[in-house]
Structures are given as C-alpha cells and as structure tokens.
C-alpha cells in the first residue's frame with residue numbers, strides 16, 4: 360500500500376493566550392495527503408485551515424493524536440522536513456524588501472540546505488521562468504511580481520509536499536498560470552499539494568480530494584462531487600433580473616430573491632419555470648450563472 364506523505368490522525372490543537380487561557384482550535388482532525396494528489400481544504404473564515412497547516416509544519420504541536428510528515432514528527436524533525444516541504448503561508452513576511460529577487464531566493468534556499476552552485480542555478484532558472492528581474496530590489500516589484508517570487512521560493516528545493524494557503528491572493532494572470540503549472544508538475548512527480556483558497560473555481564478544477572473543516576473539525580472528506588453531495592450542497596442557478604421592480608409574489612417554488620438575483624435549483628424544470636416567470640412578469644433576464652456546491656458551502660449557506 361502507498362504510504363501517505365502527510366498523515367494526521369485524530370489530532371487536536373489549542374492556542375494559548377498570553378493570559379494563559381486556552382482554546383481548542385482543532386478537534387480530532389484526521390487527514391491524509393497521498394502522492395500525486397491535490398487536496399483542497401475548504402471551510403469558512405476561522406474554521407481552522409491555517410492552523411492545520413501550522414500543525415503539519417510543526418509550528419504548533421498536536422495536543423492529542425498524531426501528525427507525521429514524510430514519516431517523521433514535524434515538531435522534532437522540522438529542519439529535515441522543511442527540506443522536502445514547500446510552503447506559501449503568510450505572504451507579508453515572506454520577502455526581504457531591500458534584497459533583489461535573486462538574493463531573496465538564495466537566502467531562502469540556504470535555509471533548505473541546497474548546495475551553493477545548485478541553488479544559484481536553480482534560482483536563476485526560476486526567476487527567468489517566472490518573468491522576474493533577478494537583480495531588482497523586491498520593493499520595486501509590483502504586487503503580482505512579489506507574489507510570483509514567493510511562489511518561486513516555495514518550489515525552489517523541488518519539494519515533495521507543497522502547502523499553499525490562499526496562494527492566489529495578489530496573484531496576476533501570469534502567476535495563475537505558473538501556479539497551475541507548479542501544482543500539475545508536483546503531482547506528476549508523485550508529490551502532493553494541500554491548498555486552501557477562496558477561489559472556488561480553482562479548487563474545483565484542480566483538487567482530486569476535498570476535506571471540509573467546520574469549527575476545527577473535519578465534517579466531510581472525499582472526492583469533490585461526493586463530499587458536496589453528502590452535505591447536500593448541490594449546484595444551483597442564479598439569474599440576474601433586468602427589471603427588479605417588476606418582480607411579483609409568488610416567485611417560482613424553490614427559488615429565492617435577494618433584490619438582484621433569482622436563485623434556485625439547477626434543473627431543466629426549475630430553469631423553465633423561472634424563465635417563464637421572468638417573461639410573464641416582464642422582469643426579464645440579463646444573465647445567468649451556475650453557483651457551485653463548494654461556493655455555497657464556503658459562503659456559509661444552509662443546504
């Protein structure tokens with residue numbers, strides 16, 4: 360049987376405040392990150408996604424249960440583990456603004472224990488591929504360029520495990536392409552990616568496995584379509600109304616109205632009913648979009 364690259368088994372974690380109070384933030388969480396897999400961690404704000412990544416990185420010890428990364432304890436073997444784990448966690452502190460792109464990557468690479476010559480070549484090649492000026496100080500980079508540099512730093516040492524916390528924040532179009540390429544490459548080489556993002560379409564596109572966190576607990580885990588089905592989050596359709604003033608009660612059954620959009624089940628019958636309602640009332644239609652199950656879950660909607 361293939362061994363997981365990251366194994367979290369019934370782990371709990373607490374944060375202690377300076378006043379000595381403690382709060383259980385993760386409760387009996389289990390998760391496996393398998394080779395070749397991109398695993399999406401989804402949940403509302405404050406659900407515990409970043410805390411879970413901190414647990415994997417050994418920045419927070421598990422109070423109970425077990426955490427193992429590449430077969431090792433991330434708290435006691437952190438330095439060793441970090442040589443095979445790439446991280447994009449908190450962008451704000453990831454770069455030295457007065458140093459150049461090349462110096463930033465070299466500094467980062469020395470922490471991974473890469474040999475000097477190899478590190479220099481790899482950093483230069485990455486900067487080139489990521490369309491970044493090697494010798495320009497980072498405080499003269501645009502926001503999108505800085506985010507691309509952080510992304511390059513995460514894969515400098517060709518990690519087997521890639522942890523990405525909201526990697527699309529501030530990312531430009533070139534950065535998006537690079538991100539998708541890195542994820543695909545990591546998976547192809549048998550590495551695993553754990554990603555959190557509010558970009559629902561991205562999560563649905565790239566993930567082969569989804570875990571849903573709710574108030575520090577994994578409430579569902581599986582293939583994206585199975586998970587959302589089991590939670591009752593089916594896709595819905597949203598119709599933008601041309602003349603909201605012409606909307607009259609009753610609206611079609613199963614639909615809701617928020618003053619701008621008429622939202623209801625994504626089915627042929629539902630759509631036919633909504634469109635004939637909009638035609639007969641004269642409310643009209645401007646556009647139509649699908650609301651995915653993951654988006655509804657992250658928005659905090661009830662099923």
Ligand SMILES: Nc1ncnc2c1ncn2[C@@H]1O[C@H](COP(=O)(O)OP(=O)(O)OP(=O)(O)O)[C@@H](O)[C@H]1O
Nearest residue numbers: 374375376384402403404405406407408409410411
């Ligand atoms: N350093 C800390 N000390 C105390 N409590 C913390 C700390 N960091 C996070 N928390 C709390 O732990 C809970 C989980 O936070 P976490 O950042 O893991 O959530 P998240 O799912 O990543 O949220 P978001 O999507 O907003 O980033 C929240 O209630 C948060 O307030």
